[in-house]
Amino acid sequence: xxxxxxxxxxxxxxxxxxxxxxxxxxxxxxxxxxxxxxxxxxxxxxxxxxxxxxxxxxxxxxxxxxxxxxxxxxxxxxxxxxxxxxxxxxxxxxxxxxxxxxxxxxxxxxxxxxxxxxxxxxxxxxxxxxxxxxxxxxxxxxxxxxxxxxxxxxxxxxxxxxxxxxxxxxxxxxxxxxxxxxxxxxxxxxxxxxxxxxxxxxxxxxxxxxxxxxxxxxxxxxxxxxxxxxxxxxxxxxxxxxxxxxxxxxxxxxxxxxxxxxxxxxxxxxxxxxxxxxxxxxxxxxxxxxxxxxxxxxxxxxxxxxxxxxxxxxxxxxxxxxxxxxxxxxxxxxxxxxxxxxxxxxxxxxxxxxxxxxxxxxxxxxxxxxxxxxxxxxxxxxxxxxxxxxxxxxxxxxxxxxxxxxxxxxxxxxxxxxxxxxxxxxxxxxxxxxxxxxxxxxxxxxxxxxxxxxxxxxxxxxxxxxxxxxxxxxxxxxxxxxxxxxxxxxxxxxxxxxxxxxxxxxxxxxxxxxxxxxxxxxxxxxxxxxxxxxxxxxxxxxxxxxxxxxxxxxxxxxxxxxxxxxxxxxxxxxxxxxxxxxxxxxxxxxxxxxxxxxxxxxxxxxxxxxxxxxxxxxxxxxxxxxxxxxxxxxxxxxxxxxxxxxxxxxxxxxxxxxxxxxxxxxxxxxxxxxxxxxxxxxxx
Numbered sequence: 001x002x003x004x005x006x007x008x009x010x011x012x013x014x015x016x017x018x019x020x021x022x023x024x025x026x027x028x029x030x031x032x033x034x035x036x037x038x039x040x041x042x043x044x045x046x047x048x049x050x051x052x053x054x055x056x057x058x059x060x061x062x063x064x065x066x067x068x069x070x071x072x073x074x075x076x077x078x079x080x081x082x083x084x085x086x087x088x089x090x091x092x093x094x095x096x097x098x099x100x101x102x103x104x105x106x107x108x109x110x111x112x113x114x115x116x117x118x119x120x121x122x123x124x125x126x127x128x129x130x131x132x133x134x135x136x137x138x139x140x141x142x143x144x145x146x147x148x149x150x151x152x153x154x155x156x157x158x159x160x161x162x163x164x165x166x167x168x169x170x171x172x173x174x175x176x177x178x179x180x181x182x183x184x185x186x187x188x189x190x191x192x193x194x195x196x197x198x199x200x201x202x203x204x205x206x207x208x209x210x211x212x213x214x215x216x217x218x219x220x221x222x223x224x225x226x227x228x229x230x231x232x233x234x235x236x237x238x239x240x241x242x243x244x245x246x247x248x249x250x251x252x253x254x255x256x257x258x259x260x261x262x263x264x265x266x267x268x269x270x271x272x273x274x275x276x277x278x279x280x281x282x283x284x285x286x287x288x289x290x291x292x293x294x295x296x297x298x299x300x301x302x303x304x305x306x307x308x309x310x311x312x313x314x315x316x317x318x319x320x321x322x323x324x325x326x327x328x329x330x331x332x333x334x335x336x337x338x339x340x341x342x343x344x345x346x347x348x349x350x351x352x353x354x355x356x357x358x359x360x361x362x363x364x365x366x367x368x369x370x371x372x373x374x375x376x377x378x379x380x381x382x383x384x385x386x387x388x389x390x391x392x393x394x395x396x397x398x399x400x401x402x403x404x405x406x407x408x409x410x411x412x413x414x415x416x417x418x419x420x421x422x423x424x425x426x427x428x429x430x431x432x433x434x435x436x437x438x439x440x441x442x443x444x445x446x447x448x449x450x451x452x453x454x455x456x457x458x459x460x461x462x463x464x465x466x467x468x469x470x471x472x473x474x475x476x477x478x479x480x481x482x483x484x485x486x487x488x489x490x491x492x493x494x495x496x497x498x499x500x501x502x503x504x505x506x507x508x509x510x511x512x513x514x515x516x517x518x519x520x521x522x523x524x525x526x527x528x529x530x531x532x533x534x535x536x537x538x539x540x541x542x543x544x545x546x547x548x549x550x551x552x553x554x555x556x557x558x559x560x561x562x563x564x565x566x567x568x569x570x571x572x573x574x575x576x577x578x579x580x581x582x583x584x585x586x587x588x589x590x591x592x593x594x595x596x597x598x599x600x601x602x603x604x605x606x607x608x609x610x611x612x613x614x615x616x617x618x619x620x621x622x623x624x625x626x627x628x629x630x631x632x633x634x635x636x637x638x639x640x641x642x643x644x645x646x647x648x649x650x651x652x653x654x655x656x657x658x659x660x661x662x663x664x665x666x667x668x669x670x671x672x673x674x675x676x677x678x679x680x681x682x683x684x
Contacts, residue, residue, distance in 0.1 A: 038624065039682045040636055040646035043666065044428055045089060047074040047675030048372045048393045049099070053193070053248065053298060056342035056368035057104040057111075059127070068346050070366055070374070071111060071127075073099040074393075075673035076652030078113055078125065083366070083376050083390050086428045091650070094123045094132055098652055098673065100146045100164075105156035110176065112159055114139075114147025120168065122147055122161050124176065134179045139163045139170055151194040153211055158182065158196075158226070160213065165190040171215075173226060183231040189219035195249035197258065200225055200281070201274045205256070208275055214258055216246025221260055223273065223284050237270065237284045244268075250300040250307065252321055258284070259307055261297030266290055267309060269327070290327050292317055298370075299343035303363040308332065308379075310340025316367060318379065332379040333387050338371030338395075349378050371395050371417075372674070392430055394419065398670035399442060401657045404449035404466075405490070408661040411668055412452055412466070413676055414442035420454055422447075422466055425666065425678065434464045436471070446488040446495070453495060455483025461497060461507075475512060479503065487528035487537070496537055498525025504539050506551065516554045520547060526588075527570045533578040540586060542566035548598060560596055560603075565589025569616040571625060573639060583639070587613035587627050593637065607642045609635065617658040617667070623683065626667055628655035634669050634679065650677045 049055050055073040059080070068083045076095040082088035097117035104111045110133070111125040122136040138161075139147055145167030151160045159174045171191065173183040194215040199207035213224040214237075221237035248261040251272075258270040266289050273282035295312020302308070308318045314336040319327045349362030367375040367387060372395045377387035394415035403411045410431065414420045420442060422432040432452075436442075440457025447453075451472065452464040461475040461483055479499025487496040494515065495507045502521030507514055523542035530537055536557070540546040545561040567588040575581035584596040593607040593616070613629035624645065628634045634655060636646040653673035660667050660681070667679040 037682075037684075038636065038638075038645045040634075040648050040667070040679050041682075042091070042648065042650050042677060043680045044086065044678040045074060045077075045079060045091065045650065045675055046391070046393050046423070046428055046678070047673065048079075048368065048374055048391065049073045049075070049674070050338065050341055050368050050370050050372035050374075050393075051395060052100070052102075053341045055099075055102055056344060056366060056374060057102070058344040058346040058366050059104065060108040060347075068364070068366075068376070070344070071102070071104055072342075072368065072374070073102050073113065075099070075671075075675050076115065077650075078102065078111065080127070080130070081391075086391070090130055092125055092130065092132075093649070094135070095121070095652070097146070101149045103150045103152055105152040106154050107156055110152065110156050110159075112150040112152065112161075114150050114161065116146035116164075118145065120146045120163065122150060122159075124159065134174075134176075136161060136174060136179075138172060138181065138184075139168050148190065148192055149194050151196055151213075152176075153196040154198055158211060160194055160196070162191045162194060162215075171232070173232065182228065183226060185232045185234075187222075187234075189222075190217045191215045191222075192217040193246060193249050195251060197251035197272060198255035201256070201272070203274055203276055205274070210275075212255075212272065214249055214251075214260075216249055216260055218245050220244055221246055221258075221268075221270075221284075225281060235281075235284075238286070247296060247298055248300045248310075250302050252307075253302055253304055257287070257321065259300050259302075261300050261309065263296040265293050265296055265312070267292060267297050267300065267307075288327070290319070290329075292329065295339060298339050298341050301343045301345050301365070303345045303348065303365075306363065308343055308345070308363070308365065310343040310367065312339040314338060314340065314369070316340055316343065316365075316377075316379075332365075333367070333375075333377055336367060336369055336375060336387065337373050337392075338369035340367050341370050342366075342368030366390075391428070393676070394421070394674050396674055397656070397672045398674060398676055399656055400445035401659045401668050401670045401676070402445045402447040403659050403661055403668075404447045406662050407449055408663040408665065411659065411661070412445060412447045413657075413670055414445045414454055415674070416441045418442070420445065420452055420464060422452070423676070425661075428678070432464075432466055432469045434469045434471070436462060440482070443482055443484050444486045446486040448488055448492050453486055453488060455479075455486050455497060457482040459483060459499075461486070461495070473512060475507060478505065478507075481524075485525045485528045485539070487530050489530055489534045490532060491534060494534075496528050496530065498528050498539055498541075500524045502541060502543065504528070504537070504549070506537075516551065518547075518549055518554065518556075520556055520559075521545070523566070526566065526568050529570055529572040529584075531572065531578055531581050532574065535578070538570055538572055538584060540567040540570035540588075542568075544588075546570050546584070546586060558598065560584075560586075560601070562586070562588060562590045562592075562594060565591075565612075568612070568614045568629075569627075571616045571618045573618050573625075574620060574622040583622075585616055585618070585625055585639075587616045587629070593625075593627055593642070595639075595642065605642055607637070614654060614656050615658045617660055619660045619664045619681075619683075620662055621664060621683075624681075626658050626660070626669075628658055628669055630654045632671070634658065634667070634677070636667070636681070648677075648679055651675055 293311030299310035346364040375387035481500030485498030506516035521541040
């Protein structure tokens with residue numbers, strides 16, 4: 001067998017320490033106080049990749065019916081979180097690309113995660129120390145690929161890693177005691193799911209020294225026998241004349257039955273083979289097929305003699321695997337949002353838990369769905385208490401974030417999953433969830449407190465009740481090609497909108513009538529900002545410029561341009577009086593933070609930032625600004641010395657939106673990775 005030594009990488013801290021800030025001062029002309037110290041640290045990450053099958057796992061040792069910890073994938077990091085305390089999170093960072101698969105050893109000591117991309121590393125984590133144990137780097141793709149699945153044996157001695165076909169056809173078994181490869185093979189078909197099942201049994205049902213494994217995917221099932229001396233040997237499993245796509249796998253507690261969920265909505269029950277006295281293995285025999293639900297079976301988990309099945313219709317059903325019971329279905333939960341893509345057992349239910357009224361024992365479970373919702377549930381063998389929603393997240397790219405004036409407790413986000421949500425920052429729960437279909441994607445957002453204003457790709461601006469989530473009204477045909485920017489006046493009497501074709505419009509909110517049409521940009525408007533007295537409007541555009549408009553005379557006062565590339569964002573710095581509000585900061589494809597004084601034509605300063613920046617936000621006191629972009633880093637800079645006082649890493653894809661809370665104590669960033677990051681900002 002292949003035996004390549006793999007030296008463990010040094011184990012850095014799992015949670016990056018908060019970036020410490022350098023000193024900064026106030027605006028020129030203002031009295032200069034002693035330079036304060038600024039620091040930023042990650043307070044909470046909202047993000048769970050529920051679209052990734054099997055990405056949610058329960059960790060042992062939770063204690064108590066409602067206590068417990070879970071591990072799940074969020075972008076390019078793993079999150080270890082409490083089911084009860086939303087402030088209790090630990091982040092395991094090490095991947096450079098989004099995580100594609102994750103598994104936790106049955107004893108909860110180790111976790112393994114693989115990533116997508118050409119550099120397809122697998123990281124093995126020590127969960128006791130919350131740090132990396134191994135980085136396994138044998139899987140590499142020519143162009144793009146990654147890791148299809150990882151799986152621990154029941155004793156955590158071995159780890160299986162599988163590459164994504166056709167870029168990487170390797171399937172390898174690693175020894176977790178040494179980090180060495182103990183077996184490796186190529187396979188022609190794509191494997192998307194794998195599950196170890198203890199040791200191969202002999203004719204007397206006694207375990208041998210050979211671990212057994214079953215894999216599945218679009219080509220059906222395959223059974224594997226791991227011989228420590230000869231490597232992996234396999235044989236296909238015949239299930240029926242009809243081709244089946246296997247989505248999930250599990251073994252019975254006695255490891256004599258194999259359960260395989262399929263996209264057709266049923267699961268297969270197969271007999272595990274025994275090793276005969278001649279040394280040969282029996283054939284894997286299909287025992288029966290059990291229809292469960294519509295939308296396919298997407299997750300399986302075994303607790304004792306009971307098999308729990310997560311369905312594509314948002315249901316969880318369980319079965320008694322005792323042959324005398326005949327696999328009769330019993331409903332554990334229904335009405336869950338999305339497909340149940342993850343199902344994990346936290347432990348058996350305590351006496352009296354779950355409210356069951358018959359039908360066998362119960363279990364404490366966690367569910368993860370394709371709508372990125374995590375549920376905690378105690379199933380008592382019958383219809384008991386409903387699942388408890390633990391957390392939720394956007395199922396896709398988050399495009400915008402906004403605070404209401406004077407309210408630092410609630411903030412709103414909009415995502416490409418067609419939802420707009422209002423979050424409570426005290427416990428990170430969703431207070432309001434607005435869903436609009438057949439409108440394209442939301443592109444921009446403004447929040448007044450009572451109402452949400454959202455610009456959509458279909459060219460409409462829609463207003464929603466921020467408490468009841470119902471749509472209040474819509475501005476039809478506000479902009480052809482989509483509404484790309486919004487700015488709500490400070491007196492909340494009018495709304496400014498920018499469009500994909502470069503036009504800027506002003507709408508009176510009470511009558512919803514167009515009161516001004518400003519058209520001088522040659523490309524899409526990327527951002528809008530109003531002066532504190534609502535008399536001047538600033539608009540930046542992908543045509544490399546920004547314009548200052550006088551709304552009283554509906555004409556352009558001045559404009560500024562950068563040398564190259566689109567201008568992606570603009571922020572107007574606050575000032576003691578409106579006539580002193582002359583400082584503007586812009587970011588874009590020029591890869592610079594540009595500091596403008598509107599009294600002079602040339603920029604005051606150009607600060608190189610390495611890569612394209614997509615968004616910029618200013619604190620309410622004007623002392624610092626935050627920028628972020630394609631390099632995934634949120635940078636906080638002072639507004640006089642242009643020094644980076646904090647560089648915050650947490651996102652695994654481009655950061656597309658930033659906002660400070662009105663009290664400047666928190667900064668919220670949203671990204672293409674579907675994550676919403678809440679940062680604590682410490683300023684004197």
